[in-house]
Amino acid sequence: MSRVLYLAEIGYKNAGDQVMWDIFQRHFRNNLASDRFRVAGRQAAGTALSAFDSVVLGGGSLVAPAYLAKLEEARQGNIPYYIWGSGVDKWVTRAGLDAMLNGSPLPAAFTAQAKDFKVADIFRNAHFAAVRGPLSQAFLQAAGVEAENIAVSGDPALLLTPQDAKFASDKLPLPGGGPYIGINWGTAMNQIFGKDEAFVEDELAAAAKRWIQQGYSILLFVMWPKDIPASRRLMNKIGDANRVRLLETVDPYEVMGIIGQCKFTVDLKLHAAVLSAVMRIPFIALGYRFKVFDFAASIDAIRYVISTDSPTLAQELLYAANHIQENYTQTVNSLDKQLTAYQKARMLAEPFFRRLKKEAGTN
Template sequence: MTAAAVPYVGYLGWHGKGNLGDDAIYDAVRSQLPGATFLDLPRFPHEWIRATATGLTKPLRQSAQVVGGGTLIGRRHWRRLITSAAKRTGRGDYAIGVGVEDPVFIGRRSGSGGNELARWVPLLERFDTVSVRGPRSAELLADAGFEVSVSGDPALVLPSPEAKPVDGLIGLNLGFGDDLWGHDPERVVAEVTVAVGELAARGYRFVGVLMNPDDEKWTGRALAGVSADIVLPVDAAAAAAQFAGCSAVVVSRLHAGILASLSGTPVVSLEYQPKCRDFALSIDDERSLLRTDRVTGGELVDRVLQTLADADAIRRRTSTAVDTLRARLHADYARVRENVGIA
């Protein structure tokens, strides 16, 4: 492939901002489109101005738009960005494994009110490929009049880590993004702290795994009463290896659970937004979910102990489900490679 023939990919997401979940998606997409030159699609007006001044808009006209970044569909801000990018890219538009914002969740910055999702249908109908993260995302789009298949979150194509689980070691991640069910992170942390103390008294050990530097505030407080390391992995692969080394994990961040699933590690998901349920349903793991507006310390202890008792079956079931979704994602990305000319 000559330099002139190298295809361009205009990527629209939220990577490079210190959040390992968004970086995991970006790493996954790059792994599926080898040989392409990735260009970051601007997300703010000043970035478009800089792109014009530096000549970036010229190669963008020869690029395919690939939408990453997780839960974008159904958010007003992202619709405007995707619409703008579609006018500036010329090799097709692709949204694989994307999440759909559930309007039943009224978050502080969700931007999903006012029948927003219906406005997405004419836009998505012009895309070459659209698939979604989970069955709830597919249901929401179907209700809006757009049928779509479930392929799973793109991060599922990342390699499975080789680390082996350590008996009695429980991973913990607490982080809540822009909002959560119940709107009360203090209450959630208090309940998790109770559960950590009870499990530590039973002989279990903990490691805190941060998906974002902001998680240290919450994860550190929940682990303050026990002796535990708290780590900020350098990238998604390192985070996946941390989770693989645990007997089970208790997580709130969506991609903490997704990266744990790469090794089949049993998860208890503190469902802080509907996207956590969307993913859990995609791998047939609804038993993992405890909503943040309902969780209690005692219930969390019971769920962790049940999860550990059923760990072998959960690992087998999770690994099988992940393999199924990986095959769908690989098929979707194969079509992108063919369309944009990647050998």
């Protein structure tokens, strides 16, 4: 029996982390015989690698100290390891992101910590290494990872299709009639660009009130139980109870169903934007950290990201929404083109699991 470890931030009822773990397990079952291979999901903390024959760094922003330390442990212990669509996040400050978006070289200070964690060696010795987006790839190359040792796979959740959505009848009826704008709100514990979630919340409320005046109803949705208090607060700030509804499910497939009923969405959490893209629903992403820009860059959607430190956030939200409304078919077609390309390549699906089966089966 070959034992495979899937390392990721699972167990927190986070819809994004959960859906990527679901996807991994689904493809694992479909490609690797259950009498020969077994997979277990664990977080980095407290996990002993000695019980496993192979290690997969799963989806999420896991190119980070705790998880890289586990990959280095695997490297030192000659345990085969794989990087399955993970990405960079907190290592890249707003100044570093601006430099990358402007095409400027990253000063050495911005990549020093990544170099300290031996990312070049870790990626060189991985049996497979693909990251979420081109900005993660560019940052890691600036930190010394050679181009031939890192590919861009897209986020693992891009393997989903609209058919995976679940429309829960108990969440109906919806408020006030359509059309609907979905707003994903919550908290990142104020670890956002600008460090002012209260300001962002007020700007969202102002934009939502304007959309209601234009004839829309608002569907608030969350990706994590800890997002619910902030979303309730936003609902109260918007007011107009007949036109606003908060749906508190964190089931990722029900969230997809909610998104599917919207004209477009405004999303704080990364995987709210990912699921919107999967559903071919235009989105405006609140760029609260590097990872949001990284994903958007992977599907040519940077223009739909607004940084949370923008002093004119509400105005920019309204402008972006108008652009989507005026170019709706073109925007949907662009999303579909980008998603179709990833889903045809399926780098994280059959090609990856065939390789894992071949290599893990010989351990």
